[in-house]
Amino acid sequence: MMNTCPVREGTARWPEAEALTFAGRSWTYRALDGEISRWVAALQARGIGAGDRVALLSTNHASCVFLFFALGRLGALLAPLNARLTALELAPLREDVAPRVTLALGSLMDRLPGSERLETWADGVKEPSLACEPLEDSAPRVVLFTSGTTGRPKGAVITEGNFRASARCSAANLGAFPAPRWLGTLPLFHVGGLAMLTRCAYEGGCLILHDRFDVEAVNRAIDVEGVTHASFVATTLERVLNARRDRPMPESFKLALIGGGPVPTPLLERARAARLLALQTYGLTESCSQVTTERPSEADGRTAGPPLPGLEVRITGPEGQVLGPGREGDIEVRGPTVMAGYLNRPEATRETLRDGWLRTRDMGMLDERGRLTVLSRRTDLILRGGENLYPMEIETVIASHPAVQEVAVVGVADARWGEVPVAFVVLRSGHAFPEDLDTWCRRSLAGFKLPARFLAMEALPRNAMGKVERTVLRQRLVAS
Structure with missing residues (x-):
């Protein structure tokens, strides 16, 4: 199936409807289409075409939106990189992508040597481009690297058809809702x-x-x-x-x-x-x-x-x-x-x-x-004496304690059992560490599922997608 840019379609159907807001500014579909057209011209001036890749390092910014849709109109791919990674972690990801152009938010440019400033990249364009190539469902749109909490991240290639199907399937579950207004706090590199x-x-x-x-x-x-x-x-x-x-x-x-x-x-x-x-x-x-x-x-x-x-x-x-x-x-x-x-x-x-x-x-x-x-x-599974322990099951029980704000359970090596679970617990404000956590767990969990230790933390380490970084917790246990 052939698809055209949804912003171009929206401009024809509801040109004055609000499409994007960011940092006190607002763009209608008509205005957003114009911005995207400027970015298309800037990309064309650099020779970007079908199949080419552009790497991006940025927190959420309106320019990320312009770039994403502009690349789609040319059949090119966006490779958004995790803005929390260090220069050392980013280098192999850029090498995998082999981008024609690398853009970064001004405050992040030092992490990607040779990158160009995202915010002003299309400012020199005098004439916008109306180019808008139709895309097959199978056309690649982005390369998204897995979070890499274990091993080197892999770049998942997501297609135009994947995005359209995701929207269609979600809408079928949630029910028809004209002109939804979605709160965009999740990172656009996710x-x-x-x-x-x-x-x-x-x-x-x-x-x-x-x-x-x-x-x-x-x-x-x-x-x-x-x-x-x-x-x-x-x-x-x-x-x-x-x-x-x-x-x-x-x-x-x-x-x-x-x-x-x-x-x-x-x-x-x-x-x-x-x-x-x-x-x-x-x-x-x-x-x-x-x-x-x-x-x-x-x-x-x-x-x-x-x-x-x-x-x-x-x-x-x-x-x-x-x-x-x-x-x-x-x-x-x-x-x-x-x-x-x-x-x-x-x-x-x-x-x-x-x-x-x-x-x-x-x-x-x-x-x-x-x-x-x-x-x-799969990588969180704890194998204790031949029994599979699921951290989520143990976490759900501990999290139901009135003194517990959040919890993460990881496995640690044990000479007798192979692995045993350890619980990292963040307490609610004003609560002392509860002495009855073990008893609390015994009410709902079999004895072999009980954590060997309960350790207090001020906050759990999380990656940019909000996932708990269990590898960091395991490293703390090894170092202690």
Whole structure:
């Protein structure tokens, strides 16, 4: 199927509708189309064409939006790099991308030697370009590097069809909503941020883009700027509710997607009391964001929901056999949102994509209604004396303690058992470290699942996508 730029389509259909806001500025679809056309001309002047790659190092900025859509009009690819990485970590990623041009936000240019300043890069253009090549569904649009919490990151190639299918499948689950206004606090170097950007463009909506998560700015956008949809993790959801002092959400706000793992039941109850519909999700870069999401009419916070309409999820055993409801195994995904493959990694691509199924290497199970419970990311699994321990299961129990703000469980080597779980605990303000955590866990967990130690922390280390950096926690244990 051939597709044209959604902003160009939007300009023809609703030219004066608001498409983007950032740092006090606003662009209608007509104005955004004009900015993108300037960037197309700047890219053409540098010889950028179909198949070429442009590397980008930036926090959220309006210029990232202009660049993303401009590259699409030329059939070129964007390779957004994680803005939290060091120069040493970025160097091999740029080498993998082999970009024709490298752009960076002014404050980050020193991390990418030879990069050009993003904010002013298209300023010299005198005549915009109306070029807008149609794209096949199979046309690559971005190279997104996995978070790299274990090993060297791999660049997942996400296509035009992946983005369109992700938006279509998500809308089928959430229900039709004309001109949504999505809060853009997720980074645009992350699949979640780009999925929101493209979803808005396909649906004639507006992205309320923030350069970072600031809880006061978030609540102002919800209360004053008419935000209808947002994406949070449990910690940011709690910060929003705390800052509001549980003040109810305005009627204009419809729902929030929650990623990054299960939400403690008390927090979900707080959200619902504040008229905030929080839908738990499961997704990954290689599937262009969401795979499963709770249905708005059935959300109970117990699972990550069923597959989005148009996607399939199955659970497989060690020999590849498909397992029935209630059986624990590997999560596999099939559908039009699954990536084309890994850049320059044919062996890794063949290992991950088999017979049309994406092997996520995450562990989970489906219930009788087809809803997914995620038990563990594959690399987080703890093997204790031959028993599989799932950190998420242990974390859910500990997080339900009234003194606990958040928790992460990792495995540490043990001479007797091979591995044992250790819990890193962040306490709520004003609470002393609870002496009854072990007893609390014994009420819900078998003895072999109990953490060997509970360690207090001021905050959990997280990467730019908000995921807990468990490798950092393991290193702290080894060093202690």
